[in-house]
Amino acid sequence: MIDTRQQILRKNFEAIHLHGFQGTRADKVISELGITKGALYHYFPTKKALGYAVVDELLAPMFIGTWKPIATYNGNPIDYITAKLHDLSASSTDEYIALGCPLNNLMQEMSPLDTGFRNRLQHILSEMQLSLAQGLKRGQKQGIVKKQNDPKQLAFFILSSLEGAYGVAKTMQSKQIFDQSIQTLIDYLDSLKV
Amino acid sequence: MIDTRQQILRKNFEAIHLHGFQGTRADKVISELGITKGALYHYFPTKKALGYAVVDELLAPMFIGTWKPIATYNGNPIDYITAKLHDLSASSTDEYIALGCPLNNLMQEMSPLDTGFRNRLQHILSEMQLSLAQGLKRGQKQGIVKKQNDPKQLAFFILSSLEGAYGVAKTMQSKQIFDQSIQTLIDYLDSLKV
Amino acid sequence: MIDTRQQILRKNFEAIHLHGFQGTRADKVISELGITKGALYHYFPTKKALGYAVVDELLAPMFIGTWKPIATYNGNPIDYITAKLHDLSASSTDEYIALGCPLNNLMQEMSPLDTGFRNRLQHILSEMQLSLAQGLKRGQKQGIVKKQNDPKQLAFFILSSLEGAYGVAKTMQSKQIFDQSIQTLIDYLDSLKV
Amino acid sequence: MIDTRQQILRKNFEAIHLHGFQGTRADKVISELGITKGALYHYFPTKKALGYAVVDELLAPMFIGTWKPIATYNGNPIDYITAKLHDLSASSTDEYIALGCPLNNLMQEMSPLDTGFRNRLQHILSEMQLSLAQGLKRGQKQGIVKKQNDPKQLAFFILSSLEGAYGVAKTMQSKQIFDQSIQTLIDYLDSLKV
DNA sequence: ACTAACGGGACTTCCCGTTCCT
DNA sequence: AGGAACGGGAAGTCCCGTTAGT
Numbered sequence: 001m002i003d004t005r006q007q008i009l010r011k012n013f014e015a016i017h018l019h020g021f022q023g024t025r026a027d028k029v030i031s032e033l034g035i036t037k038g039a040l041y042h043y044f045p046t047k048k049a050l051g052y053a054v055v056d057e058l059l060a061p062m063f064i065g066t067w068k069p070i071a072t073y074n075g076n077p078i079d080y081i082t083a084k085l086h087d088l089s090a091s092s093t094d095e096y097i098a099l100g101c102p103l104n105n106l107m108q109e110m111s112p113l114d115t116g117f118r119n120r121l122q123h124i125l126s127e128m129q130l131s132l133a134q135g136l137k138r139g140q141k142q143g144i145v146k147k148q149n150d151p152k153q154l155a156f157f158i159l160s161s162l163e164g165a166y167g168v169a170k171t172m173q174s175k176q177i178f179d180q181s182i183q184t185l186i187d188y189l190d191s192l193k194v
Numbered sequence: 195m196i197d198t199r200q201q202i203l204r205k206n207f208e209a210i211h212l213h214g215f216q217g218t219r220a221d222k223v224i225s226e227l228g229i230t231k232g233a234l235y236h237y238f239p240t241k242k243a244l245g246y247a248v249v250d251e252l253l254a255p256m257f258i259g260t261w262k263p264i265a266t267y268n269g270n271p272i273d274y275i276t277a278k279l280h281d282l283s284a285s286s287t288d289e290y291i292a293l294g295c296p297l298n299n300l301m302q303e304m305s306p307l308d309t310g311f312r313n314r315l316q317h318i319l320s321e322m323q324l325s326l327a328q329g330l331k332r333g334q335k336q337g338i339v340k341k342q343n344d345p346k347q348l349a350f351f352i353l354s355s356l357e358g359a360y361g362v363a364k365t366m367q368s369k370q371i372f373d374q375s376i377q378t379l380i381d382y383l384d385s386l387k388v
Numbered sequence: 389m390i391d392t393r394q395q396i397l398r399k400n401f402e403a404i405h406l407h408g409f410q411g412t413r414a415d416k417v418i419s420e421l422g423i424t425k426g427a428l429y430h431y432f433p434t435k436k437a438l439g440y441a442v443v444d445e446l447l448a449p450m451f452i453g454t455w456k457p458i459a460t461y462n463g464n465p466i467d468y469i470t471a472k473l474h475d476l477s478a479s480s481t482d483e484y485i486a487l488g489c490p491l492n493n494l495m496q497e498m499s500p501l502d503t504g505f506r507n508r509l510q511h512i513l514s515e516m517q518l519s520l521a522q523g524l525k526r527g528q529k530q531g532i533v534k535k536q537n538d539p540k541q542l543a544f545f546i547l548s549s550l551e552g553a554y555g556v557a558k559t560m561q562s563k564q565i566f567d568q569s570i571q572t573l574i575d576y577l578d579s580l581k582v
Numbered sequence: 583m584i585d586t587r588q589q590i591l592r593k594n595f596e597a598i599h600l601h602g603f604q605g606t607r608a609d610k611v612i613s614e615l616g617i618t619k620g621a622l623y624h625y626f627p628t629k630k631a632l633g634y635a636v637v638d639e640l641l642a643p644m645f646i647g648t649w650k651p652i653a654t655y656n657g658n659p660i661d662y663i664t665a666k667l668h669d670l671s672a673s674s675t676d677e678y679i680a681l682g683c684p685l686n687n688l689m690q691e692m693s694p695l696d697t698g699f700r701n702r703l704q705h706i707l708s709e710m711q712l713s714l715a716q717g718l719k720r721g722q723k724q725g726i727v728k729k730q731n732d733p734k735q736l737a738f739f740i741l742s743s744l745e746g747a748y749g750v751a752k753t754m755q756s757k758q759i760f761d762q763s764i765q766t767l768i769d770y771l772d773s774l775k776v
Numbered sequence: 777a778c779t780a781a782c783g784g785g786a787c788t789t790c791c792c793g794t795t796c797c798t
Numbered sequence: 799a800g801g802a803a804c805g806g807g808a809a810g811t812c813c814c815g816t817t818a819g820t
Contacts, residue, residue, distance in 0.1 A: 164358020
């Protein structure tokens, strides 16, 4: 028997991706697993606590982990970023684009409504930005990235453009638009290489 | 007595901006205006109909109108865009940033949930993109904008980065981050001028 | 311009037949006529008053009138009844059977709920029964109808079987079942002729 | 503590008998039992589901069971039917007559409005008719029932007259009228014995 | 560790009726 | 005579959370 808590967590992560946090009926979701509300409230005191756990244990590692390696990457950080952006394009299906980025979705939905969510999402963004900024800074020091931009500022711009691309593509229901925006971002970043 | 329908519409636009569409309790909102449920139902048969009206009559004109003039603008379209972006930065208060862009909020919240909303929001994005693309195309023809980018594609990138900046800044609760991302976007656009 | 009051009455009679009295939304019904609630409440103080008027002015004359002539009919009253029953079978479409007899529908729906309706419907039934009983009594006196049955009692039985046939056929959605029950009733009545 | 679900079912059966299905406020009804809305929702997701359960678990067995034994009855089926009709007369109080037959009430109210109800009520009628027809057919084969009538057709006529008697008596608020109609039906049936 | 039963507030919708006005 | 605006109670549904029990 696998870990019930993990099952609950994973299934709700999917459901939140599909319907948003508020739109997710936690007990209905896990009923598909043959689990009832009792188990849910055994592991998590409230629905919000479950949401926090989804962010902390699934969302955060996933997203922070994506940009973490840039710190130890040997080579031009722009290349790393470009490669990652290409990955995101390549691995995104039409369905995924139509659902939107889980991080972006949660940011837009829950940031203004709940401090607990906002703090957690701020943390994720900050960690991602930190990794990117560190990488870019190293590139600038090594003289392989132009020095015209502040690394921290540029890092936020990259994240903004990326999440913005997810958001617009979600509404337009078009993976093509996502891909094109990512490509434009890549082109821009490429122009920052020395 | 001024137009009750308009009052309902405006007050709900604010409320949707504050709490999202689903989080808005239409009857409570207008009770502050001394308007009752009965009047609400008289004008809007369902909550969704009210939401659609808010989008059609307030949101769409506001956002589409922002970029429309670029078509008849005499001068470099990049300058027009830059000026508008500066306007958005200048006119945004900390509170506004913390609430997020009304268009972006609605896109993220309602696009996956309701076709009626999605179609309307697609329409707004398309109109904005069309105006931008037309302006950029004209600039390219006049030889004052570099021809390396497809105008339509670039238009979506601009919108994505703008809305993305709103989204990230909302979560980070930081007008500074918004301003910086906008500045980075402006810098990039500036590099596209001939 | 034809009489607005009559229009309201007729249209609501149809609607009550279709949806029952409680299921009828009087203002929606007349909106199809281009009339608004104002006219409705100008002519009828309440919905119930409208319902009473429908019964008094449309339903009652129609149903009482069907059996009235039996009193002045020269010939065997059984023949008159048989002819009328055949008429009802012949003139009933599948749709009419599926909707049910307007009188029966209203009896079942409103009799237990409202005294005003019940009194009116009792009156209709009583008048119908009276006519039938008078006719049967005359037949018995003339020696052309067997004397084994009390005319009043037999009159109620005829009405009961008729309305019961409507009711069962409505649920079964079958004009054939209605026709067969009517035929069985006719056969029985035929056996009462001398 | 006895079965809550059964309590809900029984109490609502009574309430539907009193006020009709649409007129029944399920939560108010059970509040008299000290049961709350929450428990109601736990057992029945919608009001309609509750209504269906009342039909399936209480109404159907009761009515189908009444005529079922005729199949295994040794003797003249007309006698069985006559006995049952006498039972119905004897056990009906004035109040019961004024309320009407639960089956007939539901047939008239819900058949045209909802397919789920109609199918269930059709099923009840069909089962009752089937039992009656089987009994009558056996009687005809044994030569103790006249062969002039088709058993199936006669079965529907009996049911129609019975339910019609309930309906007319309900409106007339008269158990006497019910008894007399039943007696007339019995007399007719008696004439079909060989 | 997990289930079934249960509590109860909140929300949208519905719709009868009233009032003001022309 | 009749239309538009408006009032407001009530019904059904939804769903988060609690508790007794195994």
